[in-house]
Amino acid sequence: MDRQEISALAHADHPVAAPLAEGAVDRLLAAAIRRRDARLLDLGCGAGAWLLRALRAHPEATAVGVDVSGPSLGRARAAAAAAGVAERIELCQQDVTAFRPDRPADVVLCVGAAHAFGELLAVLDAARGHLAPDGAVVLGDAFWEQEPDPVVRADLEDGPQRYADLATTVARVAEHGWTPVYGHVSTLAEWDEYEWCWTGSLARWALDHPDHPDREQVLGVSAEHRAGWLGGYRGVLGFVTLVLRRQ
Template identity: 50%
Template structure:
């Protein structure tokens, strides 16, 4: 199985592909409406919930994963939102909007753009005047370990992460720092969903691969980054 199918299976029980509770997602999306663009939308859950909360809103989601886009389209149909949204298969970093949008979502996708600052810059190009940018990024509490630097990327502290946005000319109008309970719930759901799926399969390569990926992810989390990894979701406006 490729990584896209593995990710789709792993997110079955936690459709928001980030360590936020349902209540936190509602808080982040509060008051946002109009037209949305979700860069690296995965299974589309952020965009789907945004449109459910704002009946007049419309949106586009972009992702490189075929299983994720297929899931997002099916969910849009099932939830009666298909007439107000579209999901496109493609690289989010190469997407060009035909016109500016009111809200850009870029949660957990900074690796696609080469870091936090490039993500903010690229996402901002899609925004209309006065629009909102929602960006979610991993943060690190303490000295970055060699394992984390190699496997999780060049993570910054919370203060440093916010400073990147401020230095680029943005203001923080809302934020959510994921709690330990949210972080744990996400990781247990990721590894548990993949493990449960594998155990329900007949013996074969896919089953063994899924079990191995889940086992190694679980070990990596518990041994190397559970105590120091965090996640912040920022709602930004230019200013």
């Protein structure tokens, strides 16, 4: 089973795909959406949870979601049809770094997908090119709540992206030309809910499919992730979601 299929399974119980409770998602969207007919663009939309929530709350809004995962976009299409908003959402299976919208968006979202751009500020550079002049960006990414063990740091910073503490993370965003107008720092309870859903949905799938050829792989991914969370970054890795406007 490839990474995209595993990720789709892992987020089945928590389609927000980030450690945020539903109330936090609603508050962040309310702070970002300032037009009844807003056009939203989600870079790394996964199963489309943010966009679908926005479309249900704003009957005149439209949305575009971009992701490389076919399984996740399939779930998004099914959910959009079930919610009666399919005609107001366009879903594109594409690398987010290559996506070029046909017109600017009023809200650009990228929550938990900065790795697709390489690092945090690259997301903002991309968003700047997609955003209407008076638009807002909803940006969610990790930071260090406390200094990590070197092994934990090496494990979680295994690509080009590097994390900093919260103050430094927000300062870097501001120095890059953006002003935070709202934000949410995920609580430990939100993290725990997210991680139990992530590991639990994989474990349950594996246990429910004892004869599937990928059963042991999926069960192993669940166990490895759970051990890394509980024995490594729980209470160490934080997550902040910011609503930003250009300075």
